[in-house]
Amino acid sequence: xxxxxxxxxxxxxxxxxxxxLQMLLEDDMAVTDVxxxxxxxLAAISKHLAVxxxxxxxxxxxxxxxxxxxxxPDALKSASVWMQGFGQFEPxxxxxxxxxxxxxxxxEPS
Amino acid sequence: xxxxxxxxxxxxxxxxxxxxLQMLLEDDMAVTDVxxxxxxxLAAISKHLAVxxxxxxxxxxxxxxxxxxxxxPDALKSASVWMQGFGQFEPxxxxxxxxxxxxxxxxEPS
DNA sequence: TCCATATTCAACCATCTGGTTGACGATTGC
DNA sequence: GCAATCGTCAACCAGATGGTTGAATATGGA
Numbered sequence: 001x002x003x004x005x006x007x008x009x010x011x012x013x014x015x016x017x018x019x020x021l022q023m024l025l026e027d028d029m030a031v032t033d034v035x036x037x038x039x040x041x042l043a044a045i046s047k048h049l050a051v052x053x054x055x056x057x058x059x060x061x062x063x064x065x066x067x068x069x070x071x072x073p074d075a076l077k078s079a080s081v082w083m084q085g086f087g088q089f090e091p092x093x094x095x096x097x098x099x100x101x102x103x104x105x106x107x108e109p110s
Numbered sequence: 111x112x113x114x115x116x117x118x119x120x121x122x123x124x125x126x127x128x129x130x131l132q133m134l135l136e137d138d139m140a141v142t143d144v145x146x147x148x149x150x151x152l153a154a155i156s157k158h159l160a161v162x163x164x165x166x167x168x169x170x171x172x173x174x175x176x177x178x179x180x181x182x183p184d185a186l187k188s189a190s191v192w193m194q195g196f197g198q199f200e201p202x203x204x205x206x207x208x209x210x211x212x213x214x215x216x217x218e219p220s
Numbered sequence: 221t222c223c224a225t226a227t228t229c230a231a232c233c234a235t236c237t238g239g240t241t242g243a244c245g246a247t248t249g250c
Numbered sequence: 251g252c253a254a255t256c257g258t259c260a261a262c263c264a265g266a267t268g269g270t271t272g273a274a275t276a277t278g279g280a
Contacts, residue, residue: 006123013120025196031227044269046228065226065277073196082128083190086135086183141257154239156258175247175256229274236267
């Protein structure tokens with residue numbers, strides 16, 4: 001099913017899950033490696049990963065014995081768009097946005 | 111206490127609360143008026159408003175017998191900044207933002 | 221084949237969440 | 251003063267959430 005704002009925001013509401021997303025920002029990871037820094041069981045992490053998958057925030061792919069977790073950044077799009085609806089009051093991170101543009105577009109020419 | 115990403119995201123995870131925020135985008139409102147379009151008790155709405163207040167997303171101010179609810183758009187900032195950390199993959203989508211505004215705000219009765 | 225590794229499943233538990241109802245305190249208007 | 255309005259509080263409930271443990275299922279390697 002298509003992830004909803006409900007599932008995306010509630011997935012983001014948990015600090016463990018946000019930490020996982022940040023780890024995956026660096027690189028794809030196996031489930032066991034995702035779990036390593038946390039002081040909770042592998043099963044708990046497995047559940048968190050299921051929540052993130054359900055929200056469309058990550059995808060998982062089994063290669064051999066290992067299941068890899070990969071960030072799916074598009075999933076943040078709908079949530080981000082929703083939040084920007086409030087930007088008319090507080091120009092949402094124009095700074096961050098401009099920094100992004102500069103990084104992304106500034107390096108592109110040629 | 112200062113609102114955390116936890117409280118902000120979990121406040122946003124409920125559709126009733128997101129709808130309330132969108133209503134407040136138009137104008138400040140009394141609690142009773144906020145509750146009017148919803149098919150649930152005033153007490154339930156009162157709780158939702160408490161959650162939004164706790165997340166720093168709205169402020170409430172009692173004037174006489176009536177308690178007014180006002181949007182506090184700054185509160186979305188931290189959450190928005192967090193999300194933009196993933197923007198290196200998916201830039202803020204201005205088209206989608208404009209579409210959102212048109213859909214949510216532009217559809218005013220002629 | 222047999223064992224170790226990787227991950228999930230199932231059952232269970234405590235706590236949180238979102239709703240209800242009814243009583244209550246505060247404020248206003250007659 | 252008294253009644254009506256505004257909103258919250260308290261108690262309660264069902265279901266979701268986040269964790270545990272132990273067993274089960276794949277897969278890979280010796």
